[in-house]
Amino acid sequence: MAAQSSNSDIFIVNPYEGHPSLTPLQSEVLWEYAKLAQHVRSLTGKTRTLNEEPDKTMLARLRVLEKKMGLVLTLFKASVWGVINEQPAQEGYYTDSNDTTA
Structure with a gap:
């Protein structure tokens, strides 16, 4: 004391x-x-x-946040994939004039 x-x-x-x-x-x-x-x-x-x-309430709130962040990450990946797929194929990598096969 x-x-x-x-x-x-x-x-x-x-x-x-x-x-x-x-x-x-x-x-x-x-x-x-x-x-x-x-x-x-x-x-x-x-x-x-x-x-x-550990604080039980804090753990519960962090689990909810973790689930939301997982959803955000999944949606972000899907949107990036969509943007990549919407782009036209880039020209110049291969053309018929570069073809040297017989």
Whole structure:
């Protein structure tokens, strides 16, 4: 319980302020690092929680999105295929004048 309150106190009180071996600038920099470290700890804990117990609603929404994206990809492929098939055959690859067979 004391660790919990000291973690939240890091954002309110600079524990390095007034330290005899530190300048005011050094104490401010160390305080910023301590706050950053606490944010990283919090983020790590939350990502572990998300990793261990995936959000059921998020998974359901992502599955719906996956199905829609599959449909979009299929329609896109079909439209590209349609455009390719509608183009006339390109001239110049082979003509009768290039034919050298007897």
